[in-house]
Amino acid sequence: MHSPENPFARDPHLCSDHAGEGPSIWNLPGLPDALRREWLALETRRHFLGRGMQALGWAGLASLLGRPLAAQTAAGPAVLGPHYAPRAKRAIYLFMAGSPSQFETWDHKPVLQRMFDQDLPESVRGGQVLTGMTASQARFPIAPSIYKFAQHGQAGHWVSELFPHTARIGDELCVLKSLHTEAINHEPAILQLTTGNMFPGRPSLGSWLSYGLGAMNDELPTFVVMTSKMPHRTNVQALSNRLWSSGFLSPEHAAVSLRSAGDPVLHLNNPPGVSGDVRRAMIDGVNALNRQLFERVGDAETNARIAQYEMAFRMQSSVPELADLSSEPQSTWDLYGEKAKEPGTYAYNCLMARRLAERGVRFTQIFLRSWDQHSNLPRNIKLMAEESDQATAALVTDLKRRGLLDDTLVVWGGEFGRTCYSQGVLTAENYGRDHHPRCFSMWLAGGGVKPGLSFGETDDFSYNIVKDPVHIRDLHATMLHLFGLDHNRLSFRFQGLDQRLTGVLPAKVIDGILA
Amino acid sequence: MASSPDLPRFRRRLALGILLAALPLGAETTFYQDRIGPILDRHCVVCHGPEKQKAGLRLDSFAWVMKGAESGAMVLPGNAAGSELYRRITLPAGDDEVMPTDGKPLLSREEIRNVELWILGGASATKGVAEFPGAPALGRPKPAPVALAPDWRPRADEIRRLETELGIRLVPRSQQAGDGLILRTAGSPRRGDDATLARLAPIAELIVEAELARTPVTDAGLAALGRWTNLRSLDLSRTRVTGQGVAALASLPHLEALNLTDSAVDAAGIQRARAFPALRRLWAFGAPGMVATEARP
Numbered sequence: 001m002h003s004p005e006n007p008f009a010r011d012p013h014l015c016s017d018h019a020g021e022g023p024s025i026w027n028l029p030g031l032p033d034a035l036r037r038e039w040l041a042l043e044t045r046r047h048f049l050g051r052g053m054q055a056l057g058w059a060g061l062a063s064l065l066g067r068p069l070a071a072q073t074a075a076g077p078a079v080l081g082p083h084y085a086p087r088a089k090r091a092i093y094l095f096m097a098g099s100p101s102q103f104e105t106w107d108h109k110p111v112l113q114r115m116f117d118q119d120l121p122e123s124v125r126g127g128q129v130l131t132g133m134t135a136s137q138a139r140f141p142i143a144p145s146i147y148k149f150a151q152h153g154q155a156g157h158w159v160s161e162l163f164p165h166t167a168r169i170g171d172e173l174c175v176l177k178s179l180h181t182e183a184i185n186h187e188p189a190i191l192q193l194t195t196g197n198m199f200p201g202r203p204s205l206g207s208w209l210s211y212g213l214g215a216m217n218d219e220l221p222t223f224v225v226m227t228s229k230m231p232h233r234t235n236v237q238a239l240s241n242r243l244w245s246s247g248f249l250s251p252e253h254a255a256v257s258l259r260s261a262g263d264p265v266l267h268l269n270n271p272p273g274v275s276g277d278v279r280r281a282m283i284d285g286v287n288a289l290n291r292q293l294f295e296r297v298g299d300a301e302t303n304a305r306i307a308q309y310e311m312a313f314r315m316q317s318s319v320p321e322l323a324d325l326s327s328e329p330q331s332t333w334d335l336y337g338e339k340a341k342e343p344g345t346y347a348y349n350c351l352m353a354r355r356l357a358e359r360g361v362r363f364t365q366i367f368l369r370s371w372d373q374h375s376n377l378p379r380n381i382k383l384m385a386e387e388s389d390q391a392t393a394a395l396v397t398d399l400k401r402r403g404l405l406d407d408t409l410v411v412w413g414g415e416f417g418r419t420c421y422s423q424g425v426l427t428a429e430n431y432g433r434d435h436h437p438r439c440f441s442m443w444l445a446g447g448g449v450k451p452g453l454s455f456g457e458t459d460d461f462s463y464n465i466v467k468d469p470v471h472i473r474d475l476h477a478t479m480l481h482l483f484g485l486d487h488n489r490l491s492f493r494f495q496g497l498d499q500r501l502t503g504v505l506p507a508k509v510i511d512g513i514l515a
Numbered sequence: 516m517a518s519s520p521d522l523p524r525f526r527r528r529l530a531l532g533i534l535l536a537a538l539p540l541g542a543e544t545t546f547y548q549d550r551i552g553p554i555l556d557r558h559c560v561v562c563h564g565p566e567k568q569k570a571g572l573r574l575d576s577f578a579w580v581m582k583g584a585e586s587g588a589m590v591l592p593g594n595a596a597g598s599e600l601y602r603r604i605t606l607p608a609g610d611d612e613v614m615p616t617d618g619k620p621l622l623s624r625e626e627i628r629n630v631e632l633w634i635l636g637g638a639s640a641t642k643g644v645a646e647f648p649g650a651p652a653l654g655r656p657k658p659a660p661v662a663l664a665p666d667w668r669p670r671a672d673e674i675r676r677l678e679t680e681l682g683i684r685l686v687p688r689s690q691q692a693g694d695g696l697i698l699r700t701a702g703s704p705r706r707g708d709d710a711t712l713a714r715l716a717p718i719a720e721l722i723v724e725a726e727l728a729r730t731p732v733t734d735a736g737l738a739a740l741g742r743w744t745n746l747r748s749l750d751l752s753r754t755r756v757t758g759q760g761v762a763a764l765a766s767l768p769h770l771e772a773l774n775l776t777d778s779a780v781d782a783a784g785i786q787r788a789r790a791f792p793a794l795r796r797l798w799a800f801g802a803p804g805m806v807a808t809e810a811r812p
Contacts, residue, residue, distance in 0.1 A: 082689040217701040329801070358728065358752075360701030403752065403774035403798030484689050488618070 082213060082484025087448025087515070089216065091209070091409040091479065092353045092399075093365040094392060096384075097190060097237050098372030099414030099440065101433050102462055103145045104381050106441035107177050108158035111460040112144035112420060116428075120421045124463050131184055133374060133423060134434040140421035142461070143431040146378050155452030162385035165393035171452045172396055172405070173443045174513050178456025178465045181416050181437045181472050186237045186372065189415035189437070192472050194243040194365075196501045203247035203492075205476065206363035208501045209483060210253040211246075212490045216360030219318040221256035221311060224361055226353075228346040228368045229260060231387040234380055235372035244365065248494040251304035252311070255365065258352070260344030264323050268316050279316075283309045322355055336394040347391035354398050357408050371414055374423050375432035396445050409447025409482055416440050420461045439465050442475075448482045450515045473507035481509045546636075547577055549644050550629045550653065555580070558604075558615050558622055577640045592638040595631045604630065625651040662693030663769075664745045667721045674718060681714055682706035688723060695723030695745060704729040709736035719743040728752040728774070734760025741766045752776035758784020758804065769793050777801035 103109060120140040134140070149158045152167040157175055159167035166173075183189035188198035195202040203211070206223035215222040225244045230236065244255035258264040270279050287306050294302040325341070332351065333340065340347035346368050353364045368388055373380045392412060399405040417440030418433035425431075439458045445451065457467040477487040480501065487507060491498035555574045561567070564575040571585035580600075583589045589600040596602075604622050606613035615621065622630070629650050636642060644650075667674060667687065674685050674696070682703050688694040698715070700707035707730030715722070722743055728750045734757055740746065741763035749764070752774045758781040764770060771793050775785070782804035788797055799805040 081687055084691060085689045085694045215702070216699060219702050331801075360699075360726075401798065401800040402776045403750070403772075403796070403800075406772065406796060 083486045083489055084484050086482065086484030087407065088409040088446070088482040089407040090357050090360070090362050091364070091411065091447065091483075092357060092395065093205075093363070094350075094388075094395075094410065094412045095190075095193070095365055095367045096371050096388075096412065096414040097239065097367050097369040098186065098235065099189075099416050099418060099435070100371040100384070101145075101373065101377065101381065101418040102177070102439070102441040102458075103143075103418065103420065103433070104147050104160050104162060104377070106157075106159070106175050106443065107439075107458060107462045108149040108160075109144070109420070109460060109462050110149075112142055115142045116144055117141045117426055120461065120463075124459065124461050126464070128438070131435055134419070134421075137423070140419075141426045142420055143422040143426050143433065146429065153452070155454070157452075157454060160385075162382060163389045165390045169393045169396050169445075172400065172445045174445065174449045174451060174453045174455060175441060175443045176455050176470055176475075176513070177439070177441045177458055177462075178467065178469050179413070179417075179440045179442055179472065179475065180465060180469055181440075183416065184435050184437050186415060186435075189435075190237065190243060193415050193475075195245075195247065196473065196476055196503055200242040201245075201247055202499075203249040203253065203501070204244045204255070205479065205501065206244060206255055206365060207246040207249050207253040208480070208490060209363050209485075211249050211492065212480075212485050213362060213483060216362060217318075219314045220322070220356070220359055220361050221315075222361065223253065223255040223363045223365075224356055225255040225257040225365045225367070226349040227257070227260050228349050228366060229344045230368070230370045231383045232380060233370055234376070235374060236369050237372065239367055239369070248499065249492060250300055252307040255363075256311075256315075260349075262343075264343075265315060265319050268312070268319055270316070276316075279313065283313055318359075322352070322359065325351070332398070335398055337390050340391065340394075345391075346388050347394070350391040350395040351398075354395060354402075354404070357399065357404050358402070373418075373432060374434060376430060377432050378430060399446060405446035407447060409449065409479065410445040411442065411479070412444075413442030414440065417462070420463055436463070438463060444513070448515050450513050453513060455510070455513050468510075468512065470510055471507070473502045473505060474510055476501050477507040478510045478513065481514075544644060545640065546633060546642050546644050546647050546650070547640050550647075550650065551633050552577075554622065554626045554629065554653070558619070558626075562615075581638070590634055590638050593635060595634040598634050601627075601630060601634060623654065625653055629653065660691060660693060663688075663723045663747065664693065664695030664721050666692040667696055667718075668692050670718060670721070674721075677715065677718065681711045683711060685718075685722070696721045697724040697726060698722050699726050700730055701726060701728075705731060707732060709733055709739070712736045712739045716742070720745050722746060724748040724750075726750045727754060730754055732756060734763070737761065738763045740764060744768060746770055748772040750774040751778055752798075753778070755779050757781065758787065760784075761788050764788070765791055767791070767793075772796040773798075775799040775802050780804050 103112075118141065120142055125140070129135070145160070148161045150161070150167075151157065152159050153171040155171045155173070157167075157170040157173065159170060181189055181192055183192050183198055191200055191202075192198050195204045204223075206225075210222040223244065227239055241254070241257065244257065246253040256265070259266065270276065287309060290302050290306050293299075294306075328351075336347050336351050339345045340351045342348055346366070349366045353366060356364050368384070371381070371384055396405065396410055399408050399410070417436040417438065419436045420433075422431035423434040439462055455468060456465065456470055458464065459466050480487045480490060487500060487502045487509075491500045493499070497504075559574045562569045563572045565573070572583070572589065573579035574589075580590060581588075584599075587599070589598065591598045603612060603614040604627055608621055613621065629647075632647050632650050633639075636647060677683075678685055683706050684697075684699040684702070686697045686699050688697055696718075698707075707727050709732060712732065713736075716739065719742060723745055725740065725743070725746060725748070729752070732751065732754050737756055737760040740749065744767065746767050747769050749770060749772070753776065755778070756775070757779045761775070761780055761784040764773070765787065770791055773788055773791070773794060773796070775788070776798050777800070780788075780799060780802045785797070785799050785802070785804040788794060788799075
């Protein structure tokens, strides 16, 4: 089982996390030969053959720029390319973590205005199990939105008065009112949207795109995440890299997260006295050692490490250029607002998302938290809308005027809906809303989606879907479709299954929203 | 900013009109030709046709269908429930015997109903569509893919060599070879200069999209691009190209999308671009021509 020349196979009982001294994965005792062969083949295919001509093209470019060719090919992602011609080349996902209420944003329910403080009919709720936060309430008093709605544009979308800027770009938006999920708490619900599964450990949407399509610009990460400063902090959900990890895909498909304060990426500058050539020589040396390690141990993580050193080196020049906003014309600040000059704000992140899109970054995910309004909803949702409305609309407008919206998909939304009844005390001025998984609203723009469309309907209480339900799996299948990927065919063999973003339950592309 | 009415829809209508006008009157297509043949072609013939005859069965003509497989008849006229063909296509997904097999998409409810009605109606080769008034319409079949460019695969070595020498990327738009290549410079915009474009002339017919944003390309380069006859989409944003240079693109018969954002193109150049034969989307935000237009009272 353990070849004598393998110094890493001294003791089969050591765990692999003991300073690299453990057995390699293909030396595990009792591993069937067939599985060992499959695993080896997998590594080989992933790293050398899968990219076809692109791998060779990239290797050629690498050697041209004086980079070690072997490191490039060994660490390159398994690019297969779109199954069919794509409509979208990139996506920007504006994730409103905590879940904005559909009642104050996109799902106008005028009937509720006449039902203030009446009890939610039992027939509507249909015996649904509620969260622990409201299950013990004596009654479920209906809380109509205190914010007014009006129709806007040719499309005639009903938009809440909280979003005057977004209302003006309504004709670009495809509003989905019939999303639904099984998750009733934030963590599993956010995971389901970001990775397709409520359990942590799966590759995220951006990682699947990186795996399936590869990079458009090797100088920048394929997948970038930014978190935003909050205008207030109530019930804030923790975010961590499990939402943008690559799961069982090779680690170079994970997102690089840009920091919200200070330098976007730490330690990018060489220390005093270290020149670029010295840095290059150091990385070449480390990579050579890592390649030796890979040859002996065969752990894909080693290749990912090589890729990360290379990416960090390239970002030494690409990130300062990316973050230098001095060349932005006044029209940019007029559009996004002065707040876009302050790093880490949502507005700044939106502007960065446009700059990343211009530079060919495939997937940018911006998180804005603190939409979880169990109480004091009227006050707090207003703060959140004021923080984000102008920048959101600015991003779509900017992409459109620069010709980027055509092939950039923009997604806006949270992880579930909220209840039509008040959590806690209902007054004429104040109320809260609990989590509600059965329906919620999102919108999409650009990237091959029908503009100006309202898709799906809920009942008068926005409690149940009455037309065109869209599961998160359907949303994912549709997003992949827009990128030219068939969600049934974009797979990766792991633990004996051809794993997919959409999993094993039925998922369908929402034909009705395709332009 | 982008421009003209919905031309493709108009063209589709026009094409449909011509098609309808061209159909010979009185020669009604049979139900088999119109419905059953296409269903079998779409789902079955890849394994039961001229290439492969799994289980000794071919389904690529009426005669083959009625001949059946090694095991016997597939279709019992008038008896859908007893027909092996019908039984196989109506098994639940995941059943060992369901057809199509290997996870290929199953027949839609409408397709199954058409097959059922056809068998119940006697599995005829000659009955017309009008004799099956209850048959649900089938979803429009996917149009046959139109090749936008010649197959690049035979020239892969040449393409690789150019990528290496020029420091640009030539990426297939999709796994369909007829979708052509993208000229991509996002990772190395400085390499997308006039000399590079000149060097790409031998494979220019394979390139369907050219991403030249932020490159040093000039009007001289556009003169070369004017001979890339299969170009559909061209991004020249943040380049120094002018309205004079844009004139060279008028010869491109398929150019649908042109991005001149933050270029040096003047109002005359934008006017010129608007007149391009196939152009449907044009952007010129930040270009002098557009700024002047916007500033006009």
